[in-house]
Amino acid sequence: MRQMPVQPLILVSVVALFLFSTGCTIKATLEQITDTTSNITGTTSGAAWWSEDGQIKPDFKAMALVSFNHENLRQDLAAGRGEYLASMSRLLGVPEERQPAFCSAAQADYANTVNQDPVALLALLRNRSKSFID
Numbered sequence: 001m002r003q004m005p006v007q008p009l010i011l012v013s014v015v016a017l018f019l020f021s022t023g024c025t026i027k028a029t030l031e032q033i034t035d036t037t038s039n040i041t042g043t044t045s046g047a048a049w050w051s052e053d054g055q056i057k058p059d060f061k062a063m064a065l066v067s068f069n070h071e072n073l074r075q076d077l078a079a080g081r082g083e084y085l086a087s088m089s090r091l092l093g094v095p096e097e098r099q100p101a102f103c104s105a106a107q108a109d110y111a112n113t114v115n116q117d118p119v120a121l122l123a124l125l126r127n128r129s130k131s132f133i134d
Contacts, residue, residue: 062091066118080107092129102132
């Protein structure tokens with residue numbers, strides 16, 4: 001009968017000893033991994049944007065508009081009017097009677113917005129809207 005080499009047997013023994021001596025169990029390790037993964041995906045995914053009833057939370061409505069309609073909003077900015085720019089002004093809290101002035105001011109900023117990503121564009125529009133909010 002052939003005997004098993006000593007080196008693999010020693011390696012298996014060392015690994016087993018390490019696992020059992022640390023108090024680490026596979027179940028606990030898996031639970032920790034899945035809990036961490038759930039925490040990360042719950043806070044970094046779009047799940048934070050949605051309420052329990054499936055509606056976009058008010059704090060994220062402006063970001064959703066810019067993110068999902070970026071090109072349409074840029075076209076409205078170039079024209080100084082349009083449904084996307086009007087919707088953005090309402091979401092930013094610009095009173096209805098001041099929306100035309102906001103749209104004109106936003107159009108004047110168009111050159112600064114051409115190459116902006118959605119986050120930077122929203123920041124620029126929020127900053128511009130502050131002077132139109134009471």
